[in-house]
Every structure is written in C-alpha cells, then in structure tokens.
Amino acid sequence: MENSSVISPPPPTSYPLAPKLLIVDDEEDIRTQMKWALGQDYQVFLAEDRGTALEIQGREQPSVVTLDLGLPPRPADVEEGFAALEGMISADPFLKVIIITGRAEREHALKAVGNGAYDFLYKPVQIDELKVVLKRAFYVSSLERDNRLLQKQAGNEGFQGMLGASPQMQEVFSTVRKVATTDAPVLIVGDSGTGKELVAQAIHRLSGRKEEPFIVINCGAIPETLLESELFGHEKGAFTGAHIQRKGRIEAAQGGTLFLDEIGELSLGLQVKLLRYLQEQVIERIGGREQIRVDARVITATNRNLKQAMKNGVFREDLYFRLAVVSISMPHLRDREGDLLMLAKAFLGRYAEESKRRINGFTNQAIRAVESYSWPGNVRELENRIKRAVIMAEGSKITPADLELGAHHARDEYMNLKEAREALEKEMIMKALAKNKDNVTRAAEALGISRPTLYELMEKLGIERK
Ligand SMILES: Nc1ncnc2c1ncn2[C@@H]1O[C@H](COP(=O)(O)OP(=O)(O)OP(=O)(O)O)[C@@H](O)[C@H]1O
C-alpha cells in the first residue's frame, strides 16, 4: 500500500493534477523504485495484491496500471494477475493495463493482451522504456476520453433520436420539422430498416398532439379478418366471438396520431373504409350504427411501391392521394453520404457501454467490410450486426468476422455496383432461406427486413422457394 513502505529519502511528489498511475507488484523494492522513478510525472498509487489494486482503482480511477502477473497468494503463478486484469478492465473498460512479466512468460504476456491488456514489458523493467510506454498509454487514454465525449455530443445532436449528418437525412429532418405542426397526412416511403417508424414518432412528438396517444398498427402483421375490428372496433354480438363491445385503434388515437405501418398490405375492402374515415372523420364500429367522430392525424408507411400497386389495381388511387399529401422518402443507408461509419461508431459506443465491454473500435478490415457491404436491411441491420459483434468480439476491436461480413463478401471487381448489390442480396437471401428451411417469415427476420420486402426481393432477383 502506498503508505506502508518506509522509504528514505521520500520520493519526489508530482503535481496534484498529474495523471494517475497505479502500480501493482508484490515486491516492495520494485514498487518503491518505480514510485521513485515516476513520481514526478504521475500521481503514483501502489498495490501489492489484487484486492488492494481493485480497491485503489475504485477510489482513484487511474487511467493506466502496470501489473505484475505473479501476485500473492500464489506469486509463482499468473492466475491472480489474470484475475486482477479481468477485474480492473471490467470495472473500467478503457483502462490501459501494462503487463510486467518475465521473458520466459511470453505466452502469458500475449494472452494478457488478448484479454484486454494494453501492452507488456519484460522484467527487469528498464525505466526509460517504461516511461515511453507509459507516456503513450496515457496519451491514448486521453484521446479515447476526448473521443467518447465527442461521440456523446454527436449523439445528443441527433434529431429526435435519429442520427444522420448526410444531406439526405438533413432534408428528411427539415421536412419533418415543417410538417409536424400541421395536420396533413404524411406517407413515409422507404426500404426496411430505414427509420420510417422513427420519423412517424418524431412528427408526433413535434406536433401539438404530443400529449395525446400515438397509436401504431402494422397492417401487414394482422390477418385481414382481425384487422377490420382492430381498426374500427366492434359492437357486442357483431360477429361470432364478439362477446363484448370493443373500441378500435382509430378511436384510441382520438386527439393524437394514428400510424398505419405497411399500408400497402391493406386489402381493397379496408382501403375503402379507411378512405371514408379520411374524407369524413367518422367511423362506425363493426355491427354498429353510431357515427363516431374521431380526430386523429394519419401517418402511413410502406416499403412497397404504391404506384406500381395502383397500376396493378391492388391499391386505390383516391386513397393514395389522400395519404400522400406530404410524402417523405427515406434514403437507403448506402446512399447516405458519410452516415454509415458515423452510425456504426455510434452503435458501437452505445452497445459497448451497455454491455460494459472494452471494445474501442473497428479493425481497418472491418471498416472496409462495412463500407463495401450493401446493407439491404439498412440501419436496423447495421444496428443488429454491431450489437451482435459487441457480444461476439474476442479482442478489443470489432473484426469483419464479428460482424459476419467475411472475405467472401468481397465482390468481383468487374461487377458494377448494382450487380454487386444484387449478387450479395441474392447470396444472403438464399443462405437465410436455406438456414430457415424456406420459412420466409423467419428468413426475413434473420435478414432484418420485413416479409413483404423479402418477397419483393425474391421476385426481383428471381429466387424461388423449393
Ligand atoms: N437515423 C437513425 N439513427 C439511429 N437509429 C436509427 C436510425 N434509423 C433507424 N434507426 C434504428 O433502426 C431500427 C429500425 O428503424 P425503424 O423501425 O424506424 O425502421 P422502419 O423503416 O420502420 O423499418 P421496417 O420497414 O422494417 O419496419 C430501429 O432500431 C431504429 O432505432
């Protein structure tokens, strides 16, 4: 412990604001020497065993630690040292631990680095060498701290929980701001995972209706027979099984916002009923005669091409023009200039912090893999892959394998971008289908896209189910 060693003459003292260094070594002579040599540059704290080290770390929060692996009660082994390493890093994932070990224990040193140590030095430690390593460790640590601060600020500057610095997203944000204060219906169009629901929520939260309900119905997820009663409600005895009267979701949105997701899945029959509500602001429950006035702002979203659906006669034109008074088109993630890596880093920061894992970045290969991948599942897929990678990662940096973006994703250099995208999409969809025994719902889930999107992609890419 710091005060337990009697030293003469007393070591020179550092400035009170000097960075904090913890030295963990069971040999008193070594502790004393190191404190003597380093006391001028750092505030030095000393610990002779794991318990004391953890206690001092908790109290003083040093940025850097030097750790001798052989600690009591078994100084000849490295178990205590490894346990101390693990304990300290899980308490502070950004701690820089420098392992001090015998030359014969190279394996241990490497393993320690694999377990999150920052660097290692061989005994006997050369003070000059140690000073250089320490200087760099403190420097890296302060850089990382600044970086975390910056990232936090960037995160706070997001728009209503949405990140995006690209001109494409700035335009979306600006439209959201403009339409939020009106009651105009908004149609949000975009591929799966591009953030349509977040946009709908943002519009609601920025509107005068924010204190009233925000009601979400996914028209693609509810069987048609149930959807009608879900939307409009029913009276007691309206149909077999209608034992009680039930209000629908449209009524529940009274005064607030009704968000109809996957509107392209709505049957023609229900399209007529919805159109009527939009025209007259009244509904009738199934089996009821009462006209109920409902004031709800309607926001819809779709990842289907509604214009094509109109041509095919499966979507009503008059309804389309009612819904698309304002239309917001969500850009594909791969088209958002500069957002991809920013989002990747933001998600990494979020999930590393949440899971308290000491992961502080991506390998260069991982960055290249992220940049060259086509991201068919957009932001949702990026978020999911990074969330999983943070759990899977063995080192302190995310690798392409952690992201499940292997070398086989490197595309043939003779393909143009569109061909490469399609080849990759096809490959991933075939794999997901095979893995999930041709169950489209599960394959879509695995790919992070909706079932209708998967069907559409399968059609586009000419993939048939076996
Ligand atoms: N700009 C963004 N910033 C941060 N997170 C985002 C952004 N866009 C989307 N996300 C995240 O991605 C996920 C998918 O977003 P959302 O549900 O809004 O997409 P969607 O377009 O409705 O997808 P789907 O068509 O599959 O329903 C969510 O977890 C959301 O938090």
Ligand SMILES: [Mg+2]
């Ligand atoms: Mg959605």
